[in-house]
Ligand code: ADP
């Protein structure tokens with residue numbers, strides 16, 4: 107196609123073609139095209155897309171299409187480096203300029219920019235406002251700036267950075283340039299602040315959907331955080347996971363417990379030496395670590411897109427935090443699990459902390475009011491039986507109209523109610539009454555368990571009728587149940603330094619048998635696979651997927667880049683599903699752009715071919731269309747191969763007879779013949795000579811040309827019942843594979859030999 111022909115194509119197609127060529131993506135995500143158009147039209151814009159929504163692509167495409175240099179302002183050097191590395195892997199000319207570069211490096215980068223060899227320059231806010239740099243950009247006539255993490259400009263955001271305030275100079279110095287602000291924070295107040303601070307004029311405001319359908323949310327009563335964490339992490343063996351704890355101490359303890367249990371884990375918090383932190387982050391990015399156990403300090407600089415699990419060992423203090431932290435799961439669009447271990451004890455802990463920090467603030471009342479309000483919503487998320495997707499969406503101001511999300515514990519009905527909940531509640535409450543409402547949780551639990559402590563002896567509480575009344579429960583479980591009663595306002599806990607348990611009006615309703623109680627117990631059932639998980643693994647050979655991850659790791663290590671930069675998990679899964687044996691088929695896989703095809707095509711195709719031969723796997727399958735959002739022309743999807751089928755296919759590929767396969771696998775003739783038919787349909791062998799002699803083949807072929815390949819009965823009859831049905835089936839299915847489908851009418855053209 108000539109240059110001018112490309113230019114005259116509608117913009118939509120040009121954008122798509124570029125995205126396919128550079129990144130190997132088939133289609134755009136919601137609002138990407140609108141955002142790209144704003145960039146091309148030099149219209150100011152504010153783009154709010156959730157984490158993983160694909161913001162970067164929106165500012166990467168316009169300068170490429172318009173052949174110009176755009177500037178991206180980004181707050182973190184680590185984030186910037188990863189982005190530039192990632193872009194270069196795709197063959198995209200990008201440069202970063204930051205204080206971490208030494209003299210030569212920075213000079214070279216500037217020279218590249220000055221000679222017009224760069225489409226995107228990434229700069230920190232401190233750097234861009236230096237006079238020298240502003241002048242360079244003016245000389246280069248830069249006309250578009252993207253401001254990443256734009257919420258950092260607002261006091262109301264959760265991550266205010268004073269240096270962002272200086273960006274106001276952009277509109278003064280570049281009056282004809284457009285500014286494009288990007289953020290994942292949604293509150294209307296922060297949005298308005300961004301528009302005001304940057305002086306955006308009539309901006310296009312694009313706000314994405316906050317729901318992340320690929321995330322599976324679960325809230326589980328916290329009983330034994332160590333065992334429970336281990337259980338969840340084991341569900342994600344060998345995959346990337348982040349565990350968030352409230353305190354630094356907890357991160358260290360939990361990480362070493364996981365390590366003791368053969369999990370590749372490490373802790374991360376702001377109290378560590380910067381070098382140690384960097385090393386831990388790098389190890390995680392290079393896939394040398396699977397699990398990071400961290401405080402909220404971990405996140406901003408981490409760009410690994412294949413995090414399959416985000417676990418909260420304790421409740422965060424706001425849904426904003428929760429959304430942001432869980433947002434780090436499944437950024438590649440594949441399924442990921444977000445589990446929160448909840449105990450009302452967390453609520454108490456946060457309230458204490460809020461009280462303390464409010465005391466130190468200039469406006470204590472206002473501070474604690476706002477913080478407690480955020481906490482209230484967080485707690486509501488934890489203990490209301492409302493679809494988690496719905497609650498989160500609505501909290502961020504968006505309606506959610508699906509009745510069952512299929513991807514949260516509420517909709518999956520996973521919560522288990524403790525049998526005899528009301529009886530247990532009554533026993534707990536009457537124990538509180540028996541100790542005269544003068545003791546805390548620990549003592550009440552001790553009495554109910556029939557313990558032998560100093561306190562019990564001193565107060566003679568072993569004489570009480572409630573002593574040992576719940577001794578069949580274990581301590582952790584019982585403690586959690588007491589907290590659940592507090593949470594449901596069926597029991598009070600005073601807010602002073604030595605909190606004690608008190609009964610309220612609702613407690614008496616329960617004690618008098620006028621109110622039923624529902625208490626949750628930790629799940630005993632194994633967690634079922636959700637629809638989201640089942641779909642994204644459909645047809646994928648898990649062994650090949652793991653093997654490709656290994657190959658990716660090797661390549662990444664050689665080039666000193668994070669593994670996910672080579673290919674994301676979504677692409678590896680698709681490769682393990684399609685199993686391309688040629689570069690042509692490889693090129694069509696999601697996430698393979700031209701540059702990566704050239705760099706890695708041969709290496710991956712050879713690896714896949716070797717694996718498939720060894721395992722007897724079929725190659726060049728149709729891609730998975732169901733797992734992606736937009737409808738595509740439906741290609742019948744092959745069923746995933748069972749082990750038996752795989753074995754049978756391998757034998758057939760060696761030309762083994764039906765009898766041989768029957769005895770080797772111990773399967774009946776009918777089953778074996780069915781496998782052979784499937785083998786022919788999937789593998790399209792050039793000939794079926796090992797199973798049908800050529801004379802019979804020709805007879806059936808002639809009949810099929812006259813009568814069509816379905817149904818089989820007319821062929822059987824035409825051959826006077828001389829050829830068995832099974833043989834007719836083998837020949838006709840083979841004829842279909844050498845043509846394009848069933849032969850409906852006699853047509854010699856299909857009878858290729
Ligand atoms: P954000 O900055 O909004 O959190 P990113 O820009 O990092 O998100 O994109 C998240 C992931 O989605 C990246 O792996 C990116 O390559 C991928 N991605 C972006 N746009 C598309 C698209 N149109 N199709 C497929 N994948 C995409």
Ligand code: ZN
Nearest residue numbers: 493511514517
């Ligand atoms: Zn739900």
